Amino acid sequence: MEVNLSLCQNAVDIAFRVPHGFLSLILPNRLLADNIDILREVFAEIQKQHLFRMDAVVVLPDHLHCIWTLPEDDANLSIHWNMLKGVFSKKIEKRRKNFSQPEV
Known part of the structure; x- marks a missing residue:
């Protein structure tokens, strides 16, 4: 079987040009x-x-795994991941405060 190496090389070039990321997050209990x-x-x-x-x-x-592909001009995977964690944490904290408010 003959393999067209130029097609393989193009796929490899694309894979290395476009940033990919495998991300994991572990949280206590059933938080997610x-x-x-x-x-x-x-x-x-x-x-x-x-x-x-x-x-x-x-x-x-209690944990999640993600695979993301960023646009070609964006290599800020950690910034996006940290933003996600920060916004998620703030919204969870807000929910907890709302639930812990005594009813009037």
């Missing part, structure tokens, strides 16, 4: 599963601002 609505909202918010592609996401009760 219990706040999946917030997680979805934050993913959409950050993705809209930064235009990366989510190729895969696996959400388990």
Whole structure:
């Protein structure tokens, strides 16, 4: 079987030009599963601002894994990931404060 090496080389060139990232996050207890609505909202918010592609996401009760592809001119994977974690944390904290408010 003959392989067209120029096609393979093009695929490799594209794979190395476009930043990809495998990301994991581990949180205590069921924090992700219990706040999946917030997680979805934050993913959409950050993705809209930064235009990366989510190729895969696996959400388990206490951790998640993601594979993202960034635009060719964007190599700031850690910045986007840190923004996601920060916004998610703030929204969770806000939810906790709202639930802990005594009813009048």
